[in-house]
Amino acid sequence: MTPPSADRSKGRNDLKRQIRQLESIAALSGGIAHDYNNLLTAIMGNLSLAMEHVTPGSPLATFLEQALSASRSAKTLTRRLITFSKGGQLEKSPTDIVHLVENVAAFSLSGSNINIQIGANEGIWPAQVDFQQIGQALHNLMINAAEAMPKGGTVFIDFENVTINGGNSILSAGRYVNIAIRDQGMGIPAEHIEKIFDPYFSTKNRGASKGTGLGLSISHSIITKHGGEITVCSRTGVGSTFHVLLPADTGPQPIVPEKPQRNERYPGKPVHGKGKILVMDDEAMIRELVGNLLNHLGYEVDFAEAGEIAIRKYQAAMHASQAYDAVILDLTIKGGMGGQETIGQLKAIDPFVKAIVSSGYAESPVVARYEEYGFCERVTKPYEIIEFSQKLDRVVRQDASRAHPPTETTAS
Ligand SMILES: Nc1ncnc2c1ncn2[C@@H]1O[C@H](COP(=O)(O)OP(=O)(O)OP(=O)(O)O)[C@@H](O)[C@H]1O
Ligand SMILES: [Mg+2]
Secondary structure, X not given: OOOOOOOOHHHHHXXXXXXXXXXXXXXXXXXXXXXXXXXXXXXXXXXXXXXOOOOOOOHHHHHHHHHHHHHHHHHXXXXXXXXXXXXXXXXXXXXXXXXXXXXXXXXHHOOOOEXXXXXXXXXXXXXXXXXXXXXXXXXXXXXXXXXXXXXXXXXXXXXXXXXXXXXXXXXXXXXXXXXXXXXXXXXXXXXXXXXXXXXXXXXXXXXXXOOOOOHHHHHHHHHHHOOOEEEEEEEOOOEEEEEEEEEEOOOOOOOOOOOOOOOOOOOOOOOOOOOEEEEEOOOHHHHHHHHHHHHHHOOEEEEEOOHHHHHHHHHXXXXXXXXXXXXXXXXXXXXXOOHHHHHHHHHHHOOOOOEEEEEOOOXXXXXXXHHHHOOOEEEEOOOOHHHHHHHHHHHHHOOHHHHOOOOOOOOO
């Protein structure tokens, strides 16, 4: 059965307003997570630097290792907050949809009495989606499934590649991926099924836990914004199946973002090196941290607070025949030119510039597909000395002309 298409303009306006409100809350919490991540970068970076100065196995080394281990857990939490809190414009990219659904299901249903059963998914096409927003849409469906089975049960998730020929008023012709999410819950009575996608329709209004009735309307809005469709089949006493149809990506293989290391140490040892590095970051504490890290590792360092200054310094160093061996650019600079625009301009000055993008947004297209944007490497905040030094060493020692032929930078 398809979602109701009767006149619901009042409901739609309410929904739009509500979505705008949710988006500004999401932007606010995303901003807090971003600031928190910068603090965590300074904490973890300095702890890992302090570890370099203590005797291995000493009591001080143990305390520092414990503090580092706690910050690694905080890193996992912040990453989740950043992933789930960004609203606003759709930022679509080819996405491994099976991987995304598995992650969302595990995250949404963790700690509940619900099992997850994922069906065969070999050869499922990647989807062309904004993974954060689709993640939110799927999360709402998982929560509803769990709430429909208060005594526990299983959520079955199946995937299917679908080709639509001809198209219709809702879907264009083309390739899609269908995700079926089936629960063993109480089902939806026939008199409710036409209303469940309406804003504020909720049957969860008894007792302390009231539903807002916005979960499904938000999922519906996100999925249709993607050119997809959400439909439902349900039988009372048996369960409900939500089908989510999303446009498949027709391009090359999706790029999966670098997986956060779950509370683990980056393998290997810090690598020392030499050379001159330009560090651009708007946060004084990050500049200080990176300066200390680089000095400890044996590098010389210069700083810039924003892109404009980085470009001036880079140009001046080139003219003085004292070019930088690498630049580390923060992706987001408050009120100034960020990493993406800066690399574009640096490439115009020096097509062989060796740059590392640094950001807390691991899933940002610029970080996930850093090479397309002209970077040689990425570091995701918060980072520790081992990862940071190994990546920088690889970049500094790279033969720039071979490693990175000049290309046009891609705009997002
Ligand atoms: N899997 C499901 N099984 C049974 N009923 C469902 C299921 N999913 C949705 N419903 C029905 O649709 C209604 C609307 O769902 P929706 O997610 O929009 O709001 P909610 O879950 O009530 O509140 P909120 O999502 O804000 O917590 C629910 O109250 C419930 O009656
Ligand atoms: Mg809900």
